[in-house]
Amino acid sequence: MKYVCKYTPIEILAGFGINTELLNPTAENYELSDQYIHSNVCSYSRSIIEERLRDYSDPIILTSCCDSIERAGDVLKNLGQEVYIINLPHHNDNCCSKLLYQKELIRLIEDLSKVMNKNFDVEKFYDSFDSKTEEISGKYVSVMGARINSDLLELIKNESPLPIKNNTCTGIRSVAKPPKTDDIEELMTRYSDMLLSQIPCIRMSDISKRRDLIEDPNLCGIIYNTVNFCDFYSFEYSRLKTALNVPILKIETDYTLLATEQIKTRLGAFYVNLVVKPKKNKRKTSTSHTYYAGIDNGSTSTNAVIIDNNNNIISFAIVPTGVKVAESAQKALDEALNKAGLEIEDISKIVTTGYGRARIDFRTKDVTEITCHAKGAYFLNPNVRTIIDIGGQDSKVIRLDENGNVTDFVMNDKCAAGTGRFIEMMAQSLQLTLEEMSTYGLKWNEDIAISSMCSVFAQSEVVSLIASDKKLEDIVHGINNSIASKVISLGKRGKLEREFMMTGGVARNIGVVRAIEEKLEAEITVPEEPDICGALGAALIASEN
Amino acid sequence: MSNVVKKFGQIVGSNIEKHPKRALNLLRFGYAYSGLQMKYFPEKYLLPIQIYSSVVCNRFIRYPLSNPESSAVVNIFFPCELLHAIDIKPEFVEGFSGYINGACCERYFIDYIENLGMPKTLCSYHKTLLGTAFSKVLPKPKFVMFTTMVCDANIITFRALADFWKIPLFMVDIPSTNDEDSIKYVEEQLKHAVSFIEENTNKKFDYEKLKEVIRRENRSMKLYKEYLKELSTKYIPNDVTSEMYKLFFTHVLNGTEESEKYFEMLLEDAKKLEDTNGKIRILWCHTVPYWQKSMKEIFNNSEKYQLLCSDMNFDVIMELDESKPLRSLAIKLLNNHVRGSADHRAYKILDMAKFLNADGVVYFNHWGCKKTLGGAGITKKILEENGLPVLILDGDGCDRENINDGQMQTRLQAFLEILEDKK
Numbered sequence: 001m002k003y004v005c006k007y008t009p010i011e012i013l014a015g016f017g018i019n020t021e022l023l024n025p026t027a028e029n030y031e032l033s034d035q036y037i038h039s040n041v042c043s044y045s046r047s048i049i050e051e052r053l054r055d056y057s058d059p060i061i062l063t064s065c066c067d068s069i070e071r072a073g074d075v076l077k078n079l080g081q082e083v084y085i086i087n088l089p090h091h092n093d094n095c096c097s098k099l100l101y102q103k104e105l106i107r108l109i110e111d112l113s114k115v116m117n118k119n120f121d122v123e124k125f126y127d128s129f130d131s132k133t134e135e136i137s138g139k140y141v142s143v144m145g146a147r148i149n150s151d152l153l154e155l156i157k158n159e160s161p162l163p164i165k166n167n168t169c170t171g172i173r174s175v176a177k178p179p180k181t182d183d184i185e186e187l188m189t190r191y192s193d194m195l196l197s198q199i200p201c202i203r204m205s206d207i208s209k210r211r212d213l214i215e216d217p218n219l220c221g222i223i224y225n226t227v228n229f230c231d232f233y234s235f236e237y238s239r240l241k242t243a244l245n246v247p248i249l250k251i252e253t254d255y256t257l258l259a260t261e262q263i264k265t266r267l268g269a270f271y272v273n274l275v276v277k278p279k280k281n282k283r284k285t286s287t288s289h290t291y292y293a294g295i296d297n298g299s300t301s302t303n304a305v306i307i308d309n310n311n312n313i314i315s316f317a318i319v320p321t322g323v324k325v326a327e328s329a330q331k332a333l334d335e336a337l338n339k340a341g342l343e344i345e346d347i348s349k350i351v352t353t354g355y356g357r358a359r360i361d362f363r364t365k366d367v368t369e370i371t372c373h374a375k376g377a378y379f380l381n382p383n384v385r386t387i388i389d390i391g392g393q394d395s396k397v398i399r400l401d402e403n404g405n406v407t408d409f410v411m412n413d414k415c416a417a418g419t420g421r422f423i424e425m426m427a428q429s430l431q432l433t434l435e436e437m438s439t440y441g442l443k444w445n446e447d448i449a450i451s452s453m454c455s456v457f458a459q460s461e462v463v464s465l466i467a468s469d470k471k472l473e474d475i476v477h478g479i480n481n482s483i484a485s486k487v488i489s490l491g492k493r494g495k496l497e498r499e500f501m502m503t504g505g506v507a508r509n510i511g512v513v514r515a516i517e518e519k520l521e522a523e524i525t526v527p528e529e530p531d532i533c534g535a536l537g538a539a540l541i542a543s544e545n
Numbered sequence: 546m547s548n549v550v551k552k553f554g555q556i557v558g559s560n561i562e563k564h565p566k567r568a569l570n571l572l573r574f575g576y577a578y579s580g581l582q583m584k585y586f587p588e589k590y591l592l593p594i595q596i597y598s599s600v601v602c603n604r605f606i607r608y609p610l611s612n613p614e615s616s617a618v619v620n621i622f623f624p625c626e627l628l629h630a631i632d633i634k635p636e637f638v639e640g641f642s643g644y645i646n647g648a649c650c651e652r653y654f655i656d657y658i659e660n661l662g663m664p665k666t667l668c669s670y671h672k673t674l675l676g677t678a679f680s681k682v683l684p685k686p687k688f689v690m691f692t693t694m695v696c697d698a699n700i701i702t703f704r705a706l707a708d709f710w711k712i713p714l715f716m717v718d719i720p721s722t723n724d725e726d727s728i729k730y731v732e733e734q735l736k737h738a739v740s741f742i743e744e745n746t747n748k749k750f751d752y753e754k755l756k757e758v759i760r761r762e763n764r765s766m767k768l769y770k771e772y773l774k775e776l777s778t779k780y781i782p783n784d785v786t787s788e789m790y791k792l793f794f795t796h797v798l799n800g801t802e803e804s805e806k807y808f809e810m811l812l813e814d815a816k817k818l819e820d821t822n823g824k825i826r827i828l829w830c831h832t833v834p835y836w837q838k839s840m841k842e843i844f845n846n847s848e849k850y851q852l853l854c855s856d857m858n859f860d861v862i863m864e865l866d867e868s869k870p871l872r873s874l875a876i877k878l879l880n881n882h883v884r885g886s887a888d889h890r891a892y893k894i895l896d897m898a899k900f901l902n903a904d905g906v907v908y909f910n911h912w913g914c915k916k917t918l919g920g921a922g923i924t925k926k927i928l929e930e931n932g933l934p935v936l937i938l939d940g941d942g943c944d945r946e947n948i949n950d951g952q953m954q955t956r957l958q959a960f961l962e963i964l965e966d967k968k
Binding site: 037038064066067070071077078085087089090103232237238460 | 656659660661662663664666667693695696697698700701705716718720721722726727729730733734886887888910912913915916918919920921922923926939949951952
């Protein structure tokens with residue numbers, strides 16, 4: 001039988017000889033579940049429906065642990081599936097709730113006895129408590145927050161330099177064995193107490209025991225997992241972020257693997273800061289020239305920069321990213337080599353960054369764009385403390401300390417609002433070129449607000465504004481303000497400290513830069529070639545020993 | 546939304562970060578002004594009941610802004626009978642956030658709390674309330690009390706509020722089962738709730754006063770049942786805002802003198818009207834986006850369409866037993882049709898749709914309400930299998946920037962056209 005919640009009395013099921021398994025499917029898509037449940041409920045509950053519709057085998061046992069799971073249960077029951085729902089109280093701190101849950105446990109025993117036509121085996125029940133969980137000694141990274149699918153957990157483990165402890169809501173099931181008694185009602189009273197006394201998930205009334213998860217000297221960092229449309233955990237993350245001294249990274253998934261590449265990037269940057277203190281640049285002592293290349297493979301363009309051993313930029317190239325990542329990278333590098341009059345043999349090391357960084361075979365090593373942007377921006381201006389990078393499909397705010405180390409960063413979610421793609425969509429609606437989009441907004445008269453935060457809604461809002469004869473300049477100004485608001489709001493998740501530098505393709509859009517400056521009430525430095533900051537950082541890393 | 550209110554909202558919004566007290570004073574002034582305007586210079590087309598409800602709700606929302614020490618923040622499903630019996634005024638999340646939306650400044654508060662890390666996917670009513678509290682615009686009440694009924698956002702919001710304000714918190718857990726054990730469980734918690742109120746007000750709880758509240762509530766619900774009977778055969782002018790005001794009287798104000806008078810007036814007005822046919826009769830599910838111009842244009846005092854009732858305004862109508870007040874309130878909480886499975890709610894909606902002779906149902910998927918969103922498909926299926934057309938309408942009852950108005954309007958109008966063709 002499959003179960004979904006750590007408060008499920010799986011030991012009772014064992015008492016009937018039923019094998020249990022945590023239901024934790026990774027969805028490929030939600031084609032089937034979307035027919036039965038709204039897409040704005042928690043992605044995990046959608047993944048359950050999707051999995052059950054594709055591969056229905058065992059009955060499933062749910063608890064009323066959250067609104068979305070309850071509704072997933074309703075949907076599955078309506079589809080004729082065998083679903084057993086246990087009412088889970090919110091109180092974990094009073095005797096009434098323990099008594100109510102005890103009644104639920106007895107009801108389960110009675111129902112199973114009837115259906116299976118056999119008695120509850122107390123010995124099997126007790127034996128099932130003996131299964132050992134994996135212990136981790138020494139320093140570790142904790143994965144906290146909402147449930148996490150096994151593929152993502154595996155990815156986190158594979159990339160991590162330290163052991164990973166799964167402290168997510170279903171990862172820390174720790175039910176103590178209740179003291180022995182022959183009286184089943186009394187046994188269930190004790191068992192109910194043990195179940196409700198676990199380290200609580202955040203929907204319970206008393207969550208003070210969750211402190212155990214963070215008050216541990218061996219805890220080196222936290223990867224805080226949230227699931228799309230599960231509202232429970234985000235606020236805990238924000239509080240921990242300000243209260244704890246260990247690094248903390250928030251990730252969010254929709255229970256598919258669609259965001260894996262972005263999460264890999266975040267993990268990469270997080271792990272670098274976790275264990276490796278960035279080394280100081282060591283200048284080459286040799287008088288003969290050695291060259292290094294950095295390649296930033298972004299969603300829209302692939303950029304290459306070549307520097308020499310004195311960190312002088314020798315040449316750079318910007319080419320559109322094609323379907324094949326490695327080919328685009330090769331093209332950018334060839335162009336940069338050509339401009340510099342160099343051959344590939346002249347390049348000592350090549351560091352790649354960007355989404356496709358790991359798929360470029362001729363790289364010496366790959367580094368996330370967070371680290372590379374930081375490196376590049378700090379090289380260009382050591383006073384920079386906040387980098388605002390808006391690329392084709394990502395926007396990021398990266399914070400640096402006085403030595404150029406990344407202290408914090410935030411990235412946009414999967415939504416395209418506030419990215420280069422958003423500007424392209426708007427330009428298309430307004431029939432303007434990207435160059436025109438850059439300057440039109442500077443000549444505005446009427447302050448129009450594009451209120452929708454969603455790109456798709458915003459596009460229809462822009463179409464309505466065109467239909468109501470609003471001036472293009474005013475609409476573009478409204479769009480610039482909308483992008484500025486989005487990126488500032490993103491940045492406010494951390495601290496926004498002067499001086500500011502803007503990088504990425506959108507930094508070429510003067511209107512957007514001005515709009516962000518107005519909202520920040522501060523000047524923003526834009527490098528001469530804002531697109532190549534990441535590639536420059538990669539080249540600088542290549543030049544380090 | 547008039548430009549004056551828009552400007553007012555902008556001024557409030559521009560003050561919340563640096564001058565929260567100024568923002569609060571502006572809100573107090575704005576609501577006082579609109580209350581006086583409604584009392585002395587109401588729009589001519591409004592019925593007496595619409596004016597009365599608007600004035601009472603305005604006063605009710607304003608009170609905690611000036612008298613926080615005798616107020617408690619609650620959710621709509623909290624049994625406020627307990628608070629009325631001890632003269633503590635409830636400020637409830639849905640009503641208060643609705644008023645913030647009325648002042649056209651909800652987005653500033655939503656932005657504020659989202660920037661502090663509250664998820665965007667949380668219910669907008671809750672985010673708005675949280676924003677007003679965390680920005681220090683909303684003054685600290687005496688305590689916070691809530692039920693876990695129907696909405697996960699409750700535990701997130703009310704715990705965060707109590708932590709932030711550092712004030713006592715009380716939760717009444719409403720189980721998803723409804724049997725004798727569940728009744729006892731809730732009743733026991735209500736006993737503790739009474740002790741909690743006594744402790745935090747330094748007053749002895751007067752059960753006689755509670756019985757008085759319950760008697761008034763019973764009289765009110767009797768009147769309301771008669772009104773619904775009148776509504777089943779009549780066209781009774783309604784508007785989207787009044788339907789939201791009705792939520793105050795069927796929930797947090799139920800048992801008060803104001804509420805009894807409201808139901809008296811409601812029935813009186815209904816009795817004066819003749820039986821009518823030919824209108825398209827719409828039953829609404831969940832809250833009503835009363836602030837949306839397009840919704841107002843379609844429903845407000847419409848000659849063609851009768852907005853009958855929101856299902857939240859008949860979620861539980863029952864006689865309470867004054868001799869067992871707490872047990873009775875426990876049963877009332879457990880009998881609420883928004884509690885429990887989606888099928889349960891759908892069949893209650895179906896019964897009422899039949900009783901009120903509805904032609905169709907609009908099921909409003911308010912942003913962030915996972916129970917409603919998750920039950921949409923099941924409700925549509927059950928109602929349509931029983932011959933009742935359903936429109937699932939995605940929207941937001943509180944955040945004007947989180948909707949696609951044009952698309953909503955098109956969908957609603959197309960649905961109404963289909964119903965007209967059928968009729």
